[in-house]
Amino acid sequence: MVEPEAAPALHDAIQAGRVVSATGPVSSMGRLDCKEASMIALNGLARDADRFVLLSDDEVEDVMPDLADLGLATTPSGGAGLAAALLGKVDLPSDARILVILSEEA
Structure with missing residues (x-):
């Protein structure tokens, strides 16, 4: 699960064990710029999400041209998951396979 550093509502709620x-x-990651998670989302993600990653707007913005060069024209919120993977924000084994969904088209 990827969130902007400016809106760590899910990350912080999981750590606190309650909605915060x-x-x-x-954040430039507008679709991810949620300041308070719903209980339904929080309960589901607490059960199903393996990791929570926070990204700065600058980190995502720096990766966007690289994604565009690959033909992956998306928005900062749409490309946040792939940005996290490309920036090594998740500790994964070298043979890991990653599924990333680009959820928005630029």
């Missing part, structure tokens, strides 16, 4: 509100600035 994030107070960061507006």
Whole structure:
């Protein structure tokens, strides 16, 4: 699960064991810029998500041209998951296979 550093609502709620509100600035990852998770989302992700990764807007923005060069024209929120993988934000074995869904078209 990837979230902006400016909106770590899920990340922080999982650590706290309850819904919490994030107070960061507006993120360029607009569709991921959620300041408070719903209980339904929190319960499902607490059960199903293996990891929670926080990315800065700068980190995602730096990867966007590389994605475009590969023909993957997406928005910062759409490319956040792939950005996390490309930036090595998740500790994975060298033979890991990653499924990333680009959820938005630029």
